[in-house]
Amino acid sequence: MPRQSLQRVLATLAIVAAALTGVVVTAAPASALNPCFSNTPPDGCFDPPAAPSAPTGLRATAVLQTSVTLTWNALGTLPLTLTRTVNGQTTTASLKGATTTYTDSPLPAGTTVAYALWGTACNNNGCTEGGHANLTVTTRPLGSNPIGSATGAVMNYYGAPTNPDDRVYYSMSGWTLDYDTTGPISVQLTSDGQPFGSPITANATSSTDAANPGYGNAHGFTASWLRKASGKGLHTTCAIALNVGGGSNTQIGCFTYKVPGPPAPATNVNPVPGPASVTVTFTDNADDETGFYVQRTTDAGQNWLQVGALNAPIQGAGGIGRFIDYSVVGSGVCYRIVEQNTYGQTVSQPGCTP
Numbered sequence: 001m002p003r004q005s006l007q008r009v010l011a012t013l014a015i016v017a018a019a020l021t022g023v024v025v026t027a028a029p030a031s032a033l034n035p036c037f038s039n040t041p042p043d044g045c046f047d048p049p050a051a052p053s054a055p056t057g058l059r060a061t062a063v064l065q066t067s068v069t070l071t072w073n074a075l076g077t078l079p080l081t082l083t084r085t086v087n088g089q090t091t092t093a094s095l096k097g098a099t100t101t102y103t104d105s106p107l108p109a110g111t112t113v114a115y116a117l118w119g120t121a122c123n124n125n126g127c128t129e130g131g132h133a134n135l136t137v138t139t140r141p142l143g144s145n146p147i148g149s150a151t152g153a154v155m156n157y158y159g160a161p162t163n164p165d166d167r168v169y170y171s172m173s174g175w176t177l178d179y180d181t182t183g184p185i186s187v188q189l190t191s192d193g194q195p196f197g198s199p200i201t202a203n204a205t206s207s208t209d210a211a212n213p214g215y216g217n218a219h220g221f222t223a224s225w226l227r228k229a230s231g232k233g234l235h236t237t238c239a240i241a242l243n244v245g246g247g248s249n250t251q252i253g254c255f256t257y258k259v260p261g262p263p264a265p266a267t268n269v270n271p272v273p274g275p276a277s278v279t280v281t282f283t284d285n286a287d288d289e290t291g292f293y294v295q296r297t298t299d300a301g302q303n304w305l306q307v308g309a310l311n312a313p314i315q316g317a318g319g320i321g322r323f324i325d326y327s328v329v330g331s332g333v334c335y336r337i338v339e340q341n342t343y344g345q346t347v348s349q350p351g352c353t354p
Helices: 003-020
Strands: 059-063 068-071 080-086 089-095 101-104 112-123 126-129 133-138 147-154 169-177 186-191 220-227 233-241 250-259 267-273 278-284 291-297 305-311 319-325 334-341 344-347
Touching: 059 133, 068 112, 147 233, 169 186, 169 233, 169 250, 186 220, 267 334, 278 334, 291 319, 305 319
Parallel strands: 147 250
Antiparallel strands: 059 068, 068 101, 080 089, 080 112, 112 126, 112 133, 147 169, 169 220, 186 233, 233 250, 267 278, 278 319, 291 305, 291 334, 334 344
């Protein structure tokens, strides 16, 4: 017999028994009556409770290599059920009401884990499972390489030149962490491929925990007042995150800066005499000259005479320069090219007439 029908029969028998024994039943006020205790209780009196809503705010506050910590908003005092599915295998944990956090350990590293969380409401007529909150995470792999990012910038200090290329100091900053530890790791700077200074501990404030929950926000670093290399040209400083545990060191970022200086000297100076002039050709190796002079000597370099005025620069680097000296010279007269810019002059090796 269905449960609802059985309860109706029992209620009817109770009323009949009261009538046969002469028991007088005094009716309570209508406002105090519970329809579930009436002669004809509605079907709803025999139903289990309505399904509770799904828990809200389910998130992972720590995803490490072998453990995951979950948190969520309280779902009243209802008992909770949490399942996890790993590699097709599902396990279940029963949690007390008002629980809002759970640490799942041990877990396999580098593995996807699917969680489902729900509450259950019960009464004398049964229990109803509530809506599910779901979350999928992947634990961190063992023996991983460090991760991170690094950038550099020329510093604008007091009294610094307007042109950043003319400034002496620069800085490197960034963040790095290694999934093999929640603690800080070290960073080694290199300048043009060679170690530069001592390793730096990356333990400054960072914004890393949001993307790497459980590893914290103390994996930043800054190196200031780094002095530029002395040689003219482009130089590159890189940040190398030093591995802990398994894995390898990882380059997390580089910064390239320019050191200016006098122009590169000309080469292949070749004077060719003609009937009334000498044509001097040369290879221009500079791309930052503001002009060049031509000089000649007739006494094996004891004295050099400037020939003409400052000449316009040769565009680009690697081009062929050409200059005509409208003079009649003999054999053994030598010429040289003096390249010039705001940082100074450079003098080529001489070339001589036959």
